[in-house]
Amino acid sequence: MDELRRAGVRAAEIMAGHLEGVSDGPVWRPVPAAERAWLGGLPLPEAGRPLDELLDDVGEHV
Structure with a gap:
């Protein structure tokens, strides 16, 4: 569950960073x-891949 919380915080930080300048x-x-x-x-x-990799891609490309 800690990994899910950490990933959720990271996803929120990526999203907030994007919205700050939009x-x-x-x-x-x-x-x-x-x-x-x-x-x-x-x-x-x-197959699936680690959530951290997906968040890296979102942070870089989206």
């Missing part, structure tokens, strides 16, 4: 080509 920018922000290529090039997962 009002300073435009309403619509197109997804950059590099990010679309990264996301579109990922194969569908066949």
Whole structure:
């Protein structure tokens, strides 16, 4: 349960960091080509992966 709490706090910090600056920018922000290529090039997962890895990806690419 501690791992879930830690991951929840980390996810909230990523989200809060994003929202802090969102009002300073435009309403619509197109997804950059590099990010679309990264996301579109990922194969569908066949197995799970650690939550920390997923949060790393969210923090970097979303």
